[in-house]
Amino acid sequence: MQRRDLLLLSAASALPGVARAQGDPLRQVKLIVPYGAGNITDQVARVFAEELPRRWGGRPVIDNQPGAGGVVGVVNLVRAPADGTTLGIVSVAAMAIVPHTTRPLRYDPLTDLTPIAGISVSSAFLAVHSSLPVHTLAELAAYCRARPADSPVFYYSPGNATVPHLNLETIRRALDFPMQHVPYRTSAAGNTDLLANRVQVTMDSFSITLPHMQSGVLRPIAFNGTARHPEFPEIPTFAEAMPGVRLLNAWSGLFGPRGLPAPIVERASRDVLEIQATPAFVEKLPIGVQPFVFGPAEFAAQIRADNERLGRLVAEIGLTPD
Structure with missing residues (x-):
């Protein structure tokens, strides 16, 4: 076989590899x-x-x-x-x-x-303003039931049909207690009112509530994770506090x-x-x-x-x- 034929054969054998490298859709x-x-x-x-x-x-x-x-x-x-x-x-x-x-x-x-x-x-805590005299889901439900109809407990979410809204509605319905939803356009706006106690409850993202739970302004009640969170090991998961109730992560x-x-x-x-x-x-x-x-x-x-x-x-x- 002549040298020219060997070069052509070598080039041809390399083509599939080149094609794969150049034509790989995941490269671009x-x-x-x-x-x-x-x-x-x-x-x-x-x-x-x-x-x-x-x-x-x-x-x-x-x-x-x-x-x-x-x-x-x-x-x-x-x-x-x-x-x-x-x-x-x-x-x-x-x-x-x-x-x-x-x-x-x-x-x-x-x-x-x-x-x-x-x-x-991502998982989230159900957190309440520390002024609320509640430390468990059962206490929250009882407190909300005892409130006058014209002075309900308010919870915020970053909008209708968001994950926090649907999770809190699931909890409220499962435990059968009244609580008024206040949707905000952003988490920041809702969190501002929560810290000022104009609304009292949320289940917004962990990054939003964590600093204020650490400072004591907010009190965690339950955690929507598969295990207790190491930051708050004393707080039960929802699986522990509400067996059989499925929330959304x-x-x-x-x-x-x-x-x-x-x-x-x-x-x-x-x-x-x-x-x-x-x-x-x-x-x-x-x-x-x-x-x-x-x-x-x-x-x-x-x-x-x-x-x-x-x-x-x-x-x-x-x-x-x-």
């Missing part, structure tokens, strides 16, 4: 985040993206697309090509709450996306458009699981946030269960679609 991923910069899901996405270059060969481009509670970004993810070049990190609200409160929605959360893996989950996950090829799903899911086991990833997550370890099938089942359960709750509360 656009990562849609359907929320604004600084949102907790955005923070998680940026920590996650830091761990990807060594696995995917390139750093994803994070594309913040806020609007309509995540609808704008999710719709664009649904419309993206199903080739692995566009993925998204989406929260539970856009998958299991907004579908029951927004019309027209323009996407089906159960069929228009490919669940790849859970990414993160705010999760985020990695998704692709419908029809994403199985090899891409399997590879990306495997990489997510490896990243979640990395101490650097866990340590960089926002306060109160932990890995949400779910593979594709488990994650899809979780989405279906949350969507069905929260749909019933939204209907019971009477939250009509916009």
